[in-house]
Amino acid sequence: MSVVFRRFDCRDVSLDERGPYARAQRTGARYVLELDPDRLLYPFRQECGLDQPTDAEGNPVRAYPNWESMGMGGHICGHYLSALAQFWSATGRSEFRDRADYVVRELERCQQARADGYVGGIPGSDRLFSRLRGNDVQAQSFDLDGSWVPLYNLHKLFAGLLDCWQAFAPDAPVIAQTARRVVTRLADWWCALSDNMTDESFAMMLRCEFGGMNESFAELYRLTGDERYLAQAQRFCQSELFDRLAAGEDCLTGLHANTQIPKVLGYERLAQATGDSRYDRAVNTFWDSVVSHRSVSIGAHSVAEHFHPTDDFSSMITSRQGVETCNSYNMSKLAERLFLRTGAMRYLDFYERVLENHILSSVGTSERGFVYFTPMRPRHYRVYSSAQESFWCCVGSGLENHARYGRLIYAKAAPAQGVSETAAPALAVNLFIPSSVRWCEAGVDIRQSYAPGAGRLNEGTLTLTATRGDGSNNADSTREIRLYVRHPWWAEDVEYTFDGGDGRMISDNAVPGYDCLQVRWSGTMTVHIRHTVKVTMEPLPDGSAWVSILRGPVVMAQRNGDIDLQGLRGDDSRAGHIASGPLMPMSDLPIVQGYEVNGDTGRFDGTVDVTVTVPDMHDAGPDCMHGDARENDERELTHRVTLVPFADIEASRYTIYLPWAQHDDTRQIRAHLRDIDAQEASSDMRVCDEVRCGEQQSEVDHGYCAAGDEQGYADDTHYRVAHRHGWFSYQIKDWERSGDRLIVALLADDEQHPYQLLVGDTRLTKRAVRRREGALLLDEYPVPRGSLGVGDDMASCVKISADGTSDSPRVAAVRLMRS
Structure with a gap:
């Protein structure tokens, strides 16, 4: 006998009101209902020329701030539609149905105000799509003809309309039919535009993040049988990535992580639509790379949004920009589909892991906000979004995440x-x-x-x-x-x-x-x-001396208090999603000894105890702040530390990965922790501001502008280079007015490439020193202390240009430092 699984409709599954999943779902639902549909619709009305409605005081409705007003207008509305559809299915509450009805009707009104079938909130969309139609395409990873990831933005609208079409069909067919009309007209508009694009131009366009456009067109094909949509889905399968994955090649290192996962969701849909085994091979290669070699214990991955090398998780442990919630949102969707297709336990095991530890913990039920980054750095913390100010990508996926808990129980x-x-x-x-x-x-x-229950x-x-x-x-x-x-x-x-x-x-x-x-x-x-x-100890995939402890599927963590949680509630600034408070030192971290973990505590709270050693701070002296051990102090004291489920920790510093003396090597590990502190004290702790060139969010957060430049990745380093007559610039800030040195980090192989460095209109010609640091050259330029980060925007333009004779060097970073 063989058995085929089918998922229950979410309307047939209810969460226990007393449990943590129901609390998280209620918080997510409340957040969705706090959003103003008219403010979310603002960019759509603006792009089609319709007047904005007035608010309760009679004033015209304003756009939401943050990403919604920084070039990605409308991206949250697509997620909002998906969330309304999913919360309607999960709860049956009329508020979600009524809001969906209003938004899809208003989107249709916006669409009807134009003659071509387009609807969207992308700023300057007429200019952008005219250029694409004319094969005038300039693209980088997050910039398409001067627009911030417009196809990524458009995909959110496609997905939201498709979700409404299907979710409301049984009980609210008018909403479903309206969503169907809007999305098919939008798809037909795109097909007509695409027909004018050459293969070369289309391929160039796909260099810029495009979300899951292949997935949406594959879904449209499934629902309509229209072969044009299948052709578009296949055309959106970027050969640069797809061909290598289909050949079994792990080519992910250095790539922006959540740019890739939606593409793979599209490959999975196309595998079902076409029966072509290449799509399955690409999915399997990607899955094995991400889940088996790039993920941490909570099921998540990426540092500062990018895939790091599989044999080096050091940045995962030290960075304040840890794993990203959007990635887990998409990976959980992929795991669900693969499990329902195959019944293989590995997909359900992963789904459980990422759901119970990352997604559940990514909403603050007290803070009432969503999390972007979850640092694995010991003793750091997370930032929670503010409903009326924060409009990050992880707010969009957060709107949906907590309606989805009942899907696979x-x-x-x-x-x-x-x-x-x-x-x-x-x-x-x-x-x-x-x-x-x-x-x-x-x-x-x-x-x-x-x-x-008791103990284990x-x-x-x-x-x-x-x-x-x-x-x-x-x-x-x-x-x-x-x-x-x-x-x-x-x-x-x-x-x-x-x-x-x-x-x-x-x-x-x-x-x-x-x-x-x-x-x-x-x-x-x-x-x-x-x-x-079982109580298990799970090291990092690279085999380094860090370990996470699990009780069953639940990742355990140490709660480290609420000191210096700067920016705990996100604001409307570009970098408001990053936990910018002090990095705590590592030299006095508890070190796990061997395999001494005790789950048989007799307690009924699901906690575990672990044996650790800490440095003896007796007579360490008044200069030992935060418990920082003296360099020559080798004495260790043994303690037992109680760990709690990570998902129970909110608005607090925490530690998931502890250093691990697996081979009785406590002294070596303690020395390594001191080395990390020493390195950070000499560099990171003196950085006023930093741009990591070629990395999407870092550059967007710093107001990247350019002409005649290109980004790239070499030797595990992202970079940006200005071509012969090109340039690129960033907005650098110095909140404390303490910076007195600009550092330009170059790839060492480019030592002979000249460049020009300007702050505002002033060219810096006096380089104090050039020194080598690994594979980089660091050029240091003195600037008057506190002279950067002034003016109304509290920022200064720092520009790098080629000198007109050759390309500039490849620039990995620009830093403002204090002495």
Whole structure:
């Protein structure tokens, strides 16, 4: 017997109101409803020439700030539509339906104000798309003919309209039909524009981040059967990435991470649409690289939004810009699809890992905001968005994330063709999340409880109730079903007991990774589940001496207090999503000793204890701030530290990865931690501002402008180069008015390439020193202390240009330093 899984509709699954997932979902729902639809629609009305409505005081509605007014107008509205559709499915609340109805009708009105079928909030869209239509294409990773990732922006609208089309079709067909009209007209407009583009121009265009445009057109093809949409989906499969992944090549190092994942979601859709095995091979290569070699214990990946080398996670441990929520949002979608297609446990294991540890923790239920970066740096913290000020990409995905918890908790397991129709109906329990499911076809309701017990025990129940067609209890009716209860990798032992009916475990190889329970009852019965969970130690994938500790699937962390949480609530500044407070020193971090982790605490709170050593600070002296050990102090004291589930920590510093003396090498590890502190004290702690050239968000945050330049990646380093008559510039800030040196970091191989450096209109000609640091040359220019970062924008323009005889050197970074 073989079994095929089908997901339950979210409207049939409810979260237990007392549980953490329901709390997170309520917070997400409240955030969505706090947004003003008219302010989200502002850029759409502006681009089509419609008047803006007035607010309650009679003033014209204003655009939202932050990214919505910095060149990416309209990107949040697409996510907003998706969130409305998903929260409607998850909760059935009319507020979500009514807002979706209003927004799709207004989008259709904007579309009708034009004659060509386009609708969007992209600033200057007429100019941009006229240039594309005329094959006048200039593209870099985040800039397309002077526009900030416009196709990425457009994809959000496609996705939101497609979600509304499908989610509202059963109960609100008028909304679904309006969304269908708008998205198909928009798609037809794009097809007509695309027909005018040469293959060379189209390929050039795809150098700029385009989101999941291939996924949206593949979905349109599935829904309509229109071959034009399939052709567009295939044309959007950027050969530069696709061909290498399909050939089995891991080519991800240095790439902007979340630029790639939506493309791979498109490959997965095209694999189903075409049956072409190359799409599956590309998906599998990508999955193996990201999940097996680039992800940390919470299931997430990337540093400062980019893939780092698989054999060097050092930046993951030291950076304040850790793993990104958008990446996990998209990877969880990919995992869900691959699990439902294949039934392979590795996809569900990953889905559980990233859901329970990263996505659940990415919303502050007290702070009422969404998280962009989750640093793995010990003792750092996270920033939470503000609903009326912060409009980052991770706010967009955050609007959706917390409506999606019910998607994979349960699945209908339908017998394949050839199996008797009289066979007992079957249901799979995939995730152990307090919830309930209404299984109408079988006349059964199931309520699940699940929580930590004493020590390493987790205990739960499945309460089965026979129901009538109207959902009421049917105590006189007998039910017989098969329950496929997942046997998770993290369970050392599993026990089942049955109350109120007949139940037994049977041998069934139809669904590997599950325990098959045959149950028969009248009215109500209960299945008791008892897991003895493993407590595991998981090092970083590069094998370095850092370890994360898990209790079952739950990543544990040390809570480190709420000191100096600068910028805890994000504002409307470009870099407001980065936790800019002080980096805590590492030299006095607890070091885990060997394999001494104790989950058998006897406590009922799901915590674990770990044996660590810390430096003896006795007589360390008054200059040892933050517990910083003296350089020659080799004495270590043994302690036990209690770790709590990471998802329980909010608005606090925390530590997920601890240094690990796996081989009785505590002294060497302590010395390495001191080296990190020393290096940071001599550089990072004296940086007033820094641009990492060629990295998307760093450059956008610093007002990148240019002509005749190019970005690139070589020797594990991003760079930007000005061609012979080209230039590029950034806005550099100095909040404390303490900077007195500009540092230009060049690739060392370009030592002979001249360049010009200007601050405002003043050319800096006096270079104080040039020194080598690894593969880079550091050029140091003295500037008057506090002279940068002045004026109304509190920023100064720093410009690098070629000298007209050759290309400039490849520039990796521009830093303003204090002495």
